[in-house]
Amino acid sequence: MDRNQLIFFEEARDLLTELEETTLAIEHDPENMDLIGRIFRAIHTLKGSSSMFGCDVIAHFAHDVENAFDCVRQGKMTVTPALITLTLASRDHIALLFQDLLKEKQPSEKVIGQGDEILTELRKLLPVAKAEQTAAHAAPEAGAPARQAQQKKMVYRIRWRPPQNIYLTGSNPQYLIDELKEMGACEVILHSDGLPPADELNPDFCYFRWDLLLTTEKDERAIRDVFIFVEDDSELRIELLGDADYCDQETRQEIIDVLTSMEDAPIEHLKAIIAPHSVRMQSSAMPIIQQQHSSVQQQPSAQQQQQGAAQQDHKEKDKGIQSIKVPSERLDKLVDLVGELVIVQARLSQAASSSVDPAFRSIAEQVEALVWELRDNAMSIRMLPIGTTFGKFNRLVRDLSAELGKEIQLVTEGEETELDKTVIERLGDPLVHMIRNCIDHGIETPAERLAGGKPRAGMIRLSAVHAGSFVHISITDDGRGLDTEAIFNKAVSQGLIGPDAQLSNQELYALIFRPGFSTNTVVTNVSGRGVGMDVVRRSIDDLGGQIEVTSKLNKGTTILLKIPLTMAIVEGLLVQVGRDYYILPLSIVKECVELPSMEERRGNGGELINVRGDIVPYIRLHDYFGSTDPVLEHEYVVIVEFDKTSLGFAVDVVCGQHQTVIKGLGAMYSDVKGVSGATILGDGTVALIVDVPAIVTEIQHEVQQPGKPALAYN
Amino acid sequence: MPKVILSVDDSRSIRQMVSFTLTQAGYQVLEAVDGKDALTKLAGAGVDMVITDLNMPNMNGIELIREVRKQTKFKFIPIIMLTTESQDATKQEGKAAGATGWIVKPFNATQLVDVVKKVLR
Structure with missing residues (x-):
């Protein structure tokens, strides 16, 4: 290819995406000429x-589909739901054909058959005259059709x-x-009889006409x-005078003379000149006379004028293209390199801070400023508006709601909100899962809705908004809401919680993200198999994001996703444990407190700390990572909040904020628990990035074993 | 100095094809994504010829041809429009607006170069 x-x-x-989006949009606005x-x-x-x-x-x-919209455009046809459905079907069919072509194979009979069915339906919608025209559309006319040689x-x-x-x-x-x-x-004979009087002459016009005598093998x-x-x-x-063999130089001159002297020489007259010669066979090659009337040369010098204009401002540079398409690997490479640069820059700053040379320090500062700017720029290049992802949900909602007999309107807000490309790509599937859930579980059937005093059509609102270094994406429906009682019963029956457990709504909502959990009694082909929400949870965790659920029975549910803008570089809090360095994502760090040295120890092997009245469990990173270095006398606890859970990490030293360029640990260490990556500090030391979500999940899992007290929530 | 041709089309693949073919044939090719873009580019560079699609967002080919012809320095510039067989009425409109000629899609590289040679010297 x-x-x-x-x-x-x-x-x-x-x-195809554009076609789909506009077609869906026109459903709500069928007379919008711009969309058409x-x-x-x-x-x-x-x-x-x-x-x-x-x-x-x-x-x-595509020809027939185009025809249909041409009719719409000219007002000969209106946009009907049938047309929209067929257009979407056509779009899918074209996508299918492309897939086959990409694999460089011919579409199967079945696919072609489906296409023909769509076209048959489509033709039924067309106005009669147009349909006939469509059925037998003319063979393509070429700008320069093949020239047939004539001997x-x-x-x-x-x-x-x-x-x-x-x-x-x-x-x-x-x-x-x-x-x-x-x-x-x-032979060219110019006639200037069309010339007007000089005062009426427009120099831009051509007043001449020509008689041309052409001897050629080509046909008319x-x-x-x-x-x-x-x-x-x-x-x-264009008139055929006769065979060139019968037209020698003399005959030709005779014809030219006639053409020059007569303004409108009749064709019979000219043919008559050739005819008598037809008996005389001319076998020698035809001498060629190149005669051209001198006045032809006096045409307005359009060509020169044109060139003059062309050269006039060729010095001015072409303004350039407003946007360019770049393969995404190159952007990834760029961000990688910027990451490396940030690391080297950190080393440079560290070296400069211990230097006494003012010139060196000033250079290091300038480099630092430039590197930050470069980093921000490189990051912004990878930013895409989230609307690209939102677009495909219109289709999802339309198809699914039709399948389930529900009426649902999808409202999207904040499509222009920008997120890192990789984040957007990885958000697609979780969002699909959640929207499917909204459609299947959330929104009721029209009958149920009317009975509940709600408008017939349900609504799903998808919105994105910037909040600091996060983007908040919320999916809100006005459906039946989460039934806490059903969740509770289901959790009890699955043995997740005891029948006497006291759980807050938040804790109950958190259960829906557990693997294999579904309150839907019937498994549909849309959802209810209990796979999905835990996958959603996992994806969002991987993105370093958080999920919040709020719900009101019979009013609706809102799922809020807090997604970091980028995954390549994050703000981290650098801490020291023994001789090792660790990074905690700053976005979830709530505060740092000093750990009283004689804090009473109790609980399940972990410890608890009293923070202004709240009891917060903490983990000693010394113990967690099995450090053999001596514990310092004064320890600090970094309190993080994740998934509505507060958890402390006891560390030796809190070093401060650190721009963390995330590096993978490689395949060898991919299953190491509690660490999500690594970064390189200014002096070349490696710091591990603590995987807070994984640790919280691990602890929650441990403490929920029977007989052990639950982790404190606040 | 090679002649400069401005290729105007909202389809990137068509622009690419036109650009590639004509560059091979020894022309210099500028690209514009729609009529508006084309006008901006015409203002800047010394363009000798325009090849434009007709259906484009922002400013379509017909409007572009009218706008170009209005400018004195492009009074005589060759303008070729790219049409499809179903667009006969549009083709007439284009001619009335001042188009020099047209190429019917689909066309191949030879046809394109032939047409350019026909109208540009």
Whole structure:
């Protein structure tokens, strides 16, 4: 597959997305001419490009869809739900065809059959006249059709009066005459009888007409093709005078004389000149006379004028393209390199801070400022608006709600909110899961809704908003809400909690994210299998994000996702344990407190600390990571809040804030617990990044074993 | 100095194809994504010819042709429009607006170069 085709496939994907989005949008606004125009353009471009790049199957298919929207555009047809459904079906069909083409195989009979079905349905919607026209659409007309060679040389008389404004349409009669000359011996006779009086003369106009005597092997159609762009507006007559063999130099001169002297030499007259010679066979090669009337040269110097204009400001640089497409690997590489640079810069700053050379320190400071700026820029390049992900949910909601017999409207807000590319990519699936859940569990059927005094159609609101270094994405529905009682009963029956457990709503909501947990009694093909929410939870954890659930029975549910803007570089809190360094993600750090040296120890092997009246459990990182270094007399506890749980980490020294460039640990250490990555400090030391979510989950799991007290929530 | 051709199309693949073909044929090619973009680019560089699609967002090909012809320095510039067989009415409109000629999609590299040679010297 060549490069052009690959670009085409990439572009086709964008066009299909555009087609889908606009089609869905038009459902709510069927008379929006702007949207209709966009739909038409998307299909039109798809069709045009497909035929350009050899995807004739797609071009053929798209033709009818294009036709339908052409009718809509011209007001001959209205947008109906049937048309929308068929357009979406067509879009999917085209996507299917592309998949096959990408694999470089022919679409199967079945796929073609499906396509034909769609087209048959679509044609039924078209106005009658148009449908007939569609059924047998004309063979493509080419700009320069193949020229058929004709063996025998023939003599033609061509009479041509170009439109007066020929120069103003960018054509030049001389070019066309030159083209004729390339076809064979050509005599040019110019007639200036059309010239107006000098005071009425417009120098931009062409007042001449020509008689041309052409001897060529090409046929009349080929000659006509020379005039293809001007034929409609010209007076053009191409007449065959006779066989070139019977037209020697003398005869030719005779004809030229007639053409020059007579303004409108009748064709019979000219034929008569050749005819008597037809008995005389001419076997020698035809001498060629290149005669050209001098006044042809006096045409307005359009060409020179044009060149003058062209050169006029060629010094001015081309303004350049507003945006460019770059393979994402290159961006990843860039961010990688910036990460390395940030690390080296940290070393430089550290070296500078211990230097007495003021010049060196000033350079280090400048480098630092530049590196931060570079980092921010590199990060912003990878930012994409989240709307790209939102777009596909319209389709999901439409299809699923139709399947389940529900009426649901999806409202999206904050599409322009930007997030790192990788984050957006990894958010797609969790969002799909959650929206599926909303549609299946959340929103009731129209009948149930009406009975509950709610509007018939349910609503799902998807919104994104910036909050510091986080983006808050919320999915709100106005459905039945989470039934805490059902969750409780289910959890008891699954043995997750004891029947006498006292749980807050938040704790109950947290249960829905446990693997295998579903309160839906019936498994539909949409959801209810109990896989999903735990996957959602895992994905969001991996992104370093958090989930919050709020719900009110019969009013609806809101799931709030707090997602960090980027995953490559995070703000961290650097702490020291023995001789080792660790990083805690700053975003979840609540506070740091001093650990009283004689703190009473109790609990399940962990310890508890009293923070202004709240009892917070803490973990000694010394113990957790099995450090053999001596514990310092004064310890600190870093309190983090994760998943509504407060947890402390006892450390020796809190070093301070640190720009953390996250490095993977590699496949060897991928299953090491409690550590999510590593970073390199200014002096080259490696610091491990503590995987707080994993530790919290691990602890919660441990303490929920029977007989052990639950971890304190606050 | 090679002749400069401005290729105007909202389809990146078509621009790419036009650009590649004409560059191979010894022309210099500028690209614009729609009529508006094309006008900006025409203002800056010494363009000798325009090849434009007709259906484009922001400013379509017909409007672009009208706008270009209005400018004195482009009074005689060759403008070729890219059309499809179903667009005969649009083609007429384009001609009325001042287009020099047209190429019907699908076209191949040879056809494109032939048309350019026909109208640009």
